[in-house]
Amino acid sequence: MALWARVSSQPDSPAAGDGGEAVRTQGCRGSAVRPCSCPCLERGGHGHPPAVRCAVGGGAGRHRGRGGLGLGPLAEPGSADSRVPGCRHSSRRSGTWAGLGQRATPLGRAALTGPHGASRRGCDTGRSALAASSAAPEPGPGRSRAHRFPPPASGRAWGCRLGPMARPALRPCACAAGAQHRLHREGSFAVLSPDPLLSSLIPPGLLSVARARGAWLNVLPLASQGTGHGKQILVLGLDGAGKTSVLHSLATNRVKRSVAPTEGFNAICVNTEELQMEFLEIGGSESLRSYWKMYLPKVLLLIYVVDSADHARLPVAKQLLHQLIQNNSTLPVVVLANKQDLEGAYCITDIHDALALSDIGDNRKMFLIGTHVAEDGSEISSNMKDAKELITQLVLEAQ
Numbered sequence: 005m006a007l008w009a010r011v012s013s014q015p016d017s018p019a020a021g022d023g024g025e026a027v028r029t030q031g032c033r034g035s036a037v038r039p040c041s042c043p044c045l046e047r048g049g050h051g052h053p054p055a056v057r058c059a060v061g062g063g064a065g066r067h068r069g070r071g072g073l074g075l076g077p078l079a080e081p082g083s084a085d086s087r088v089p090g091c092r093h094s095s096r097r098s099g100t101w102a103g104l105g106q107r108a109t110p111l112g113r114a115a116l117t118g119p120h121g122a123s124r125r126g127c128d129t130g131r132s133a134l135a136a137s138s139a140a141p142e143p144g145p146g147r148s149r150a151h152r153f154p155p156p157a158s159g160r161a162w163g164c165r166l167g168p169m170a171r172p173a174l175r176p177c178a179c180a181a182g183a184q185h186r187l188h189r190e191g192s193f194a195v196l197s198p199d200p201l202l203s204s205l206i207p208p209g210l211l212s213v214a215r216a217r218g219a220w221l222n223v224l225p226l227a228s229q230g231t232g233h234g235k236q237i238l239v240l241g242l243d244g245a246g247k248t249s250v251l252h253s254l255a256t257n258r259v260k261r262s263v264a265p266t267e268g269f270n271a272i273c274v275n276t277e278e279l280q281m282e283f284l285e286i287g288g289s290e291s292l293r294s295y296w297k298m299y300l301p302k303v304l305l306l307i308y309v310v311d312s313a314d315h316a317r318l319p320v321a322k323q324l325l326h327q328l329i330q331n332n333s334t335l336p337v338v339v340l341a342n343k344q345d346l347e348g349a350y351c352i353t354d355i356h357d358a359l360a361l362s363d364i365g366d367n368r369k370m371f372l373i374g375t376h377v378a379e380d381g382s383e384i385s386s387n388m389k390d391a392k393e394l395i396t397q398l399v400l401e402a403q
């Protein structure tokens with residue numbers, strides 16, 4: 005049961021679709037909805053931050069039964085919904101996901117959507133549904149250290165992989181970009197990069213860290229039509245949050261869980277119909293976090309992944325996120341509340357509160373999306389597709 009949220013953004017959000025088929029939404033709105041009494045929040049107790057507006061998405065339209073938490077002026081304000089007395093709602097749809105509108109308020113903005121359809125019972129419902137559908141075991145404490153990328157998927161997003169752990173010697177890359185590649189030998193590992201632009205993403209310090217750890221780095225190539233002008237997206241979050249797993253899944257459209265921590269970084273190129281995007285994940289372990297901020301000025305978008313079930317470290321995740329973006333008031337941020345399949349996972353409302361997203365979302369586009377990478381090999385879930393589409397739209401808008 006996907007959960008997504010727009011925490012705040014500009015009124016001319018890309019999430020605001022053209023309407024199209026109707027998406028039933030209902031909800032409530034107010035400058036200080038505390039606690040919320042809308043159907044999506046039956047679990048109660050959490051309330052909303054001041055000026056948060058909530059709305060529950062209906063089951064029609066392209067949501068296909070997903071629920072979500074939309075925070076921010078996703079769409080133009082809508083009309084009052086007579087089905088929920090005293091509530092207003094609005095909805096617009098763009099592509100495969102719908103945005104819930106809001107009115108800007110001085111303190112913050114938000115629109116929450118809960119699970120759609122008959123069982124509109126709040127985040128717990130969504131979580132248990134996910135847990136029931138997940139056949140994958142929870143990650144064990146000792147993950148393999150061998151960090152491997154999946155094999156090329158339809159020759160598009162994946163293709164080049166070099167490094168001493170995988171292949172002892174450099175050899176010509178057989179990926180689509182072929183001869184465009186420049187090989188860089190860095191001590192015991194190799195970085196393969198299709199063009200100087202992508203190469204420039206890699207900080208020398210990070211290369212050293214990776215070399216010291218004997219890690220092998222992956223810079224996946226642009227597609228053959230690559231222009232060298234990708235749209236960089238930074239992917240950050242604490243170690244174990246699921247960054248690599250999410251990226252694998254976004255790139256291949258198949259669920260592929262990572263089995264080992266990222267010792268340096270991963271750069272992955274994802275092509276959509278509209279554009280080519282370069283995702284750069286920097287590992288979340290403590291020693292790598294100092295590199296995070298180096299990239300913020302260079303990127304169009306920040307994706308911040310949190311482990312929704314790792315309650316103990318949410319304060320750390322919050323602190324790091326706030327520190328990261330405190331000096332950048334306009335960088336769009338997409339927070340992925342990952343591992344929604346786990347029984348103990350916080351729903352996105354709780355994640356919103358735990359990360360204090362209303363404190364950092366006033367002037368920027370900010371989204372909160374519940375994701376999970378549950379069943380290896382299966383097609384990615386609809387909320388992951390939504391996330392991909394949202395990211396694409398944000399990047400397009402940021403250009």
Ligand SMILES: Nc1nc2c(ncn2[C@@H]2O[C@H](COP(=O)(O)OP(=O)(O)OP(=O)(O)O)[C@@H](O)[C@H]2O)c(=O)[nH]1
Nearest residue numbers: 143243244245246247248249261265266288376377
């Ligand atoms: N249950 C569950 N496990 C997940 C999910 N996403 C990732 N995992 C598991 O969580 C562990 C960490 O995933 P990674 O993708 O390596 O996390 P990461 O954020 O890249 O971690 P670092 O590279 O160390 O910063 C792995 O065992 C994954 O299989 C998810 O949605 N649900």
Ligand SMILES: [Mg+2]
Nearest residue numbers: 247248265266
């Ligand atoms: Mg990783």
